[in-house]
Amino acid sequence: MRQLSELDASFLYLESETAPMHIGGVYLFDASERKEPLPFSTFVAYLRSRLHVVPVFRQRLKEIPLRLGRPYWIDDPNFSIERHLAYVNLGNQGRKEGLTALASRILEEPLKRDRPLWHITFVDGFRLDESNPDSEGFALIVKLHHAAIDAFSGEEIIGKLLEYTPEPRSISAPKPWTPKPQPSEERVVLQAGANILRTPLQFTSLAVSAAEATARGLIHKQLRKLPLPFPLFSAPHSPFNRQITGNREIVSASVELSRLKSVKASLGDVTLNDVVLGLCAETLKRYMIRQGADTERSLVAMTPISVRSNSLRRATGNQMSAMLLELATNEPDPARRIRKIHWNAVASEPYREAIAADRLTELLPSTMLALSARLYSELQVAQRYQPVFNMPITNVPGPQVPLYLQGARLVQQYNTAPLFDSMGLVIVAVSYQGNLTINFTLCPDVVADGQSLADDIEDSLTAIEEAAHSLEPWDQSDETPVLAPQSLSEEALTALEKVLKGALSRFRL
Structure with missing residues (x-):
């Protein structure tokens, strides 16, 4: 097991x-x-x-x-x-x-x-x-x-x-496989009991799950009274943060990696990931302007960071950290915006030394996190207050050599990620064989006219290229210092710490 x-x-x-x-x-x-x-x-x-x-x-x-x-x-x-x-x-x-x-x-x-x-x-x-x-x-x-x-x-x-050669390999017989015996219910329960003794907070999770049905009404009543002044809920309202339905739409557009690398070279001390984020930011801003949305405040993205090491590497499972990053969409110059994205990112400690997301889940059992997420949705926190972030953006480096399946060449791939309640858009950028494909997974009942996002990619990149060639050399001393973004786990722990302090103060009274 x-x-x-x-x-x-x-x-x-x-x-x-x-x-x-x-x-x-x-x-x-x-x-x-x-x-x-x-x-x-x-x-x-x-x-x-x-x-x-x-x-x-x-x-x-x-x-x-x-x-x-x-x-x-x-x-x-x-x-x-x-x-x-x-x-x-x-x-x-x-x-x-x-x-x-x-x-x-x-x-x-x-x-x-x-x-x-x-x-x-x-x-x-x-x-x-x-x-x-x-x-x-x-x-x-x-x-x-x-x-x-x-x-x-x-x-x-x-x-x-997949395969790395255009010549179809002969298909061999499957390797013998015998499933390991299924563990008995008694062993599973004993193992669970041992885990509870090692991590007492798991028992708290059980209590929360058991009381969830009766306590939810009381929790709703009390939490609706909270002003929620946490830094965690600081992203602006946007057209992307409304209750989702089960409908999905996939929208994608591709650009040449060489163009992004040329922008990176023109801007100097930025990364290719900064340029990808800048391209997404320009596209999102154009969409928001068409929708008549407020663009005075910068959108905030959640950007996953892989924390896989070469010495300890699992092929499956989640090995990620996450950071909250301002996309500087309130900056009118698309090239200067990329520099600001870089500035925001490097000021963040998790960008240089990612804090594993397990830090949060070690302290809070997954069932409690799930309850919190459901309450976040049912209380409509993103609508009544402000969302934690506006959308996730993931940039996944892919192979730059062609892949094959029995002599058929992989020519294009579109990647999707799950949507969360109050999160109607997620972006996954994947590179393959000299191209970068930006994939928008969206709920069409939240994000109207989603195809326009893909249509904007080319115009956004052209605008960035033109602005990058005319931008003056970057003097970092001219930048206004910004508060270093916290990792998602640090933000959540800060918010939860304030909730606990408030609850304990009421008990003292």
Whole structure:
């Protein structure tokens, strides 16, 4: 048995009907170099032969009775690869619009908990070039639960499943696999009891879960009276921070990495990640202006940071920190904005030495974090007060060499991330083979006219390039010092500390 970390388990408890917690991907393959289209049966045989490189593909959750602790990953004795695969032929709808519409519907559905938490849809009949009938390829729509991977490990898994040579390798027979015996209920309960003795705060989590139904009304009544003057709730109101529905839309646009690197060289002491964030900021600002939203205050992004080390590296699970970063969207010059983003980032200690998000989940059990998140949604904190942040933005470096699947070249990928309540937009930027694709996962009932975000990418980059060439050398002494951003865990702990102090002062009275 391998127990989920608190951070991994929190994604299970955060899941709801309108907020499935899986990471998705749409991968487009060019099969024109193959002698014949890739049959679905060949793909199944290929994937079956590669299952051993991703053990979590054959592991399912083992829940603890009465939620006495976090679930475990155990081998699925009833594993069948067919339960995780589907086949779709687009036929006359084999265009990008049809594919993204199909992917949106598939990604709206949560993964089933009675089996390993992944699913792949093989999409046949897809045309890479609509004007060329011979440009047929295929696509894969992939779903992996956030409890099992983060965006960085997800990219590693895809790299392990695919090939680095255009020559199709012979598909070998699957390696023998025998599931380890399923642990007895008695062993699971005993292990949970031992964990409670080691971490007493877990018992508090159980009490909170047990009393949740009766206490929620009282909690609502009391918390609605709080002014919530915490620094944590300091992001401005925006069109992106409203209650979400279960509908999803995928919008993407690609640019050449060389153009971003040229901007980086022109601006001097900034990173490529700063330029990516600056491109997202300019695009978001243009959207907000069209929507008539207030742009006087800067948007705040939550930017995950991988804390994977080379010496201790797991292929799965969440190994991230997170920081809150102002995007300087109130700065009119798009090139100077990138410098300000860099200035805001390097002033933050977590940027240089990331504080693992486990710091927070070690102190607060995942069930309590999930309760807090639900209350955040039900109390409509983002609407009644101010949101914690406006949207997550993740920049994932991908391979710069071509990847293949049985001789079919991967030409494009679109990556999605889960939406949270009151968070109707998330951005994932992934680089591959000299291009950067910026992916917007959005709730169309919150973010209207989402396609305009993709349409703005090219104009935003052009504006940044023009401004970068005319910008004067950067004198950092001219910058107004800003308060160093805290990591997300530090912000949350500060807020919780104030709540506890207020509660204790009332008891003293």
